[in-house]
Amino acid sequence: MNIFVMMKQTFDTEERIVIQNGDVSDDSVKYVMNPYDEYAVEEAIRQKDQHGGTITVLSVGPVRTGEALRTALAMGADEAVLIQDELIPSDEFSVSKVLAAYLSKQSYDLIIGGNFSVDSGGGQVAIRVSQLLSIPHTSSITKLNISGTQATVQRDSEGDTETVEISLPALFTAQQGLNDPRYPSLPGIMKAKKKPFQTLTLADIGLSTSDIAAKTQRQSLTLPPARKAGQLLKGDAQQQAVELVHLLRTEAKLI
Amino acid sequence: MSHTYVVVAEVRGGGLRQVSLEALQAVSLIKEEGDSVAAVIIGSQITPLADELARYVLGQVYSVDHPDLENYNPETYFSVLSSILSKLNPSAVIFGHTAVGRDLAPMVAAHLDAGQISDVTAIDSEGNDLLFMRPLYAGKAFEQKKFVNTPQVITIRPNNISPAEVASTPADIIEIDYSPTSNLRSIVKDVIRKTSGKVDLTEAKIIVSGGRGVKSTEGFKPLEELAEVLHGAVGASRAACDAGYCDYSMQIGQTGKVVTPEIYIACGISGAIQHMAGMSQSHVIIAINKDPEAPIFKVADYGIVGDLFEVVPLLTEEFRKVLV
Incomplete structure (x- = not known):
């Protein structure tokens, strides 16, 4: 089975955001593999353990993205492909066109990605790719069982659980709870250094800048207004409860 | 040139x-x-729902009503929607940023070769440009984006833009036939509705949330009782989900x-940065925590330093008194 995992490198979720010169500052920021993509990589490894095959991890991003791809190789993926070109805009339309153009020339049975990225968080790219490749998809999955060319998956839909039967090749996006991602082992990290790692440009995948011109643009970037600490309620628990209900009625006027 | 806007209702x-x-x-902010x-x-x-929808729409309501469409399936819904869109040739297609909208909108965007701005919280104009506000890093920052061209696809975050009011004249309802196809590649076999009768977290006006x-x-029981009295929903922090106290769908x-x-009640939540990103845009934040130094108190409008197992049941009682 040929498995492709689409992934992204993001800020660690414990990072604070600082805006500098109209852009998000990446000064001394810790980068990690997008947390939802960790579930995707882990699931690919488990499926390969059961059904055999090859796992290729795939990303569009700057050179530093290679670190996240190496982490995936250390977890157990077989090959990495980084499409790295300053000509690729970060617009979801553009990124999905690039990924689909690459994948359309590959032979794949299973494509997995994260449910969304914890940075820009649009949740568009993976689903756009399934549409561009004309393959079915199920998003936000919490369980994946493959038997032959059929998969049975569970999908989290705002807390409801849907069971979906879907034929391969298909694309899935991983939701929390799908599995418990492993940490790379030391031997895994050593082996990862020797695994195939390919870096491609836009021209390598046969696209020109006009094919992938951005459809949306950022106009401004701001931080939300800082919240101020309010008041601590006094008295014993009973008095605090009465006071809170009173304040919500009179001051906040919400109850 | 006049434009057509299509809202995909849910x-x-x-x-x-x-x-x-x-x-x-x-x-109505865009057109x-x-x-x-x-x-x-x-x-x-969905006849009664199409009728209800028609009261708010100044135009047409396209209703596609078929037993096979009871549950959302990306393939069937997309095929129905894309055939309607090909007739209407819209400038923009607008969805809610929900489980269905998040799934269907990118399919439509890819199909139309369109840009998409997801999870929009506000719409403003500047000269001839429409600017769409949306969160980054779950709300640690916000960006305003604009479209370069049409068609456009937009998803709207629940609870941020005020709902439409009843239109002066109700829309015409146009019934669209649906003929099931036998060559579907995916089938929804079963849906377990764990949330039936409950408000969805993203649309809830009041959320009672629990942490470590x-x-x-069992510790979530008193929180559930409070949420029930307030007609709210129960949420959780990552620590509570990782510890296995509750389902990840509550995170x-x-x-x-x-x-x-409107009201977020954080119970036993210390306030990790990654949690605060997800709730700090709430209108009023209430924190209940034993530790007076917990970071959550720095963003809370009202704080109670105390044991949640003592405070929450008392709150439930007090709210019950005033809400009955």
Whole structure:
């Protein structure tokens, strides 16, 4: 089975955001593999353990993205492909066109990605790719069982659980709870250094800048207004409860 | 040149979703004199919902009503929607940023070769440009984006844009036939509705949320009782989910859901950065925590330093008194 995992490198979720010169500052920021993509990589490894095959991890991003791809190789993926070109805009339309153009020339049975990225968080790219490749998809999955060319998956839909039967090749996006991602082992990290790692440009995948011109643009970037600490309620628990209900009625006027 | 805007309305738990009315309001912020508006509603036995929707739409309501469409399936819903869109040739298609909208909108965007701006919280104009506000890093920052061209696809975050009001004249309802196809590549076999009768977290006006301090699955009981009295929903921090106290679908934060209720009651939640990203846009934040130094108190409008197992049941009682 040929498995492709689409992934992204993001800020660690414990990072604070600082805006500098109209852009998000990446000064001394810790980068990690997008947390939802960790579930995707882990699931690919488990499926390969059961059904055999090859796992290729795939990303569009700057050179530093290679670190996240190496982490995936250390977890157990077989090959990495980084499409790295300053000509690729970060617009979801553009990124999905690039990924689909690459994948359309590959032979794949299973494509997995994260449910969304914890940075820009649009949740568009993976689903756009399934549409561009004309393959079915199920998003936000919490369980994946493959038997032959059929998969049975569970999908989290705002807390409801849907069971979906879907034929391969298909694309899935991983939701929390799908599995418990492993940490790379030391031997895994050593082996990862020797695994195939390919870096491609836009021209390598046969696209020109006009094919992938951005459809949306950022106009401004701001931080939300800082919240101020309010008041601590006094008295014993009973008095605090009465006071809170009173304040919500009179001051906040919400109850 | 006049434009057509299409709102894809949504059914949940037998009702029309509030966010669909918010999406209709978003169109009224975008459209100009002479532009036309249409809404699409897809489901099974939805005649009363199409009628209700029609009261809010100044234009047409396209209703696709078929037993096979009871549950959302990306393939069937997309095929229905794309055939309607190909007739209407819209400038923009607007969805709620919901489980269905998040799934269907990118399919439509890819199909139309369109840009998409997801999870929009506000719409403003600057000269001839429309600017769409949306969160980054789950709300640690916000960006304003604009489209370079048409068609455009937009998803609207629930609870941020006020819902549309009843239109002066109700829309015409156009029934669209659906003929099931036998060559579907994916089939929804079963849906377990764990949330039936409950408000969805992203649309809830009041959220009672538990963290590590809740200590166990049973520890969520008093929170559930409080939420029930307030007609709210129960959420959780990553720590509570990772500890196995509750389902991941309840998680609020940068991983998990981002929520903007009117009242957010954080119980036994210390306030990790990644959790605060998911709830700090709430209108009023209430924190209940044993530790007076917990970071959550720095963002809380009202703080109670105390044991949640003592305070929460007392709050439930007090709210019950005033709400009955």
